[in-house]
Amino acid sequence: MGKESTHTRRRTLQSIFGVAVAGLTGLAGCSSPDASGSTARTTDAGTQTTTETQTTTDAETTANETTANETTEQEDETTESGLESADFVENPEEIHPTLVEETSVPSDEVLLGFRLEDSSLPFTTEVYRAPDDAEVQATETYDTQDLSEVDLLPDSPQSLDTVDTDREDIHYGTTAIGEPLKVTLVARHDGDTIDWSAWSRTGYPHDGHDEEEPALEVDCYCGGMNYTAPSGGTWARVIQVTPTERVETGTTVALNWTSSRL
Template identity: 70%
Template structure:
């Protein structure tokens, strides 16, 4: 698969109800909260940008009037229909609801030696210069929906699936936050023994996308023994400008 994942996106965006993002959080496990923060970002690397960037959204698409649907339950049947799961593994779908942001979040398999929650920014959009993706970047397979696509991979119960989230765009540098996370059929909110360990595209943390560059963060999801092998799960993160 190519480095980029081009998506056919978004019907006309509707007015959003007021979004109260302050105080929302979620790290470590689906539905549990903790104070885990990003590790300190490494110094920015400088090199000449290439043309391997993702297309920018239009001014209308980047408007704060985006309507967030947070609907993993509605997306789940499409994921099940369009994919197959090995009988001894769990399929994990990553849906990044980023309608109000000027980029489409890309999802790659993380390098074997990547540190979970490592976050870096780069002055290039050339993934060969991005250390948080493998030397030969491999994007997750995707299933298209009428909104954000679902990126997916499989892993065994008890084994983490580590991925690198990537943001590339040509606009001005800006900050955003992933302020809500939901899942189906496993969500785990307020559970002391969650079905999924998530570490962590954390609610309440502020991330910075450099204009003309690349932002990357490593996260991982681990299905516990509460999840039956052969199961498909959709995880949804909703993001907006900070």
């Protein structure tokens, strides 16, 4: 099926900033004392002023060109990293009203919205229902974009319904209290192989974070893990979210994952 083993690797994102310092050396004119000494000194002084002015201008031009080149290089590095160039919003509280307004939830279930904030990545993450027997947190890469070859999806892949926003769409589904909503995240990528990580998860009115008894049990598009999207291929990972008894039935929950390349 063209499946490749996924390996986890860590990489430190580095930004290199250079400072150009131009050293300026003054050149003094000199003359021999003679009858025309005064005129000679005046001429030399004028030559000196012109030389110093030209030297200063040349130095400033060089410094400006160096600074411009360094600024361009820094901007290229920022764009490549995708960290500072992207406008991350992490706004589940703000998108929650849109999700409520555009969907309906059965009175005995919970609606879970998945928003994958991947605006710094060269692909849009797709969300499909996972096979019943899929192992949670299983992750695979494939050398094809044909979803029929992705064994972390069912034979007839069914994507979650979506709600449009002015940013990334919200994928959503419903489930009962104590029953996991299990999905497969899919990235189909045409460019060069890239590495990235999901480094933040937030939610409203529940996020399941840093609680002894969380309202949501989230397993796990995890921060601190590195993922690889192969060139011309597919990356897939199985995750699930389970509402606990702390969540009232009929509740709509918006979850946001923020990710960026390494």
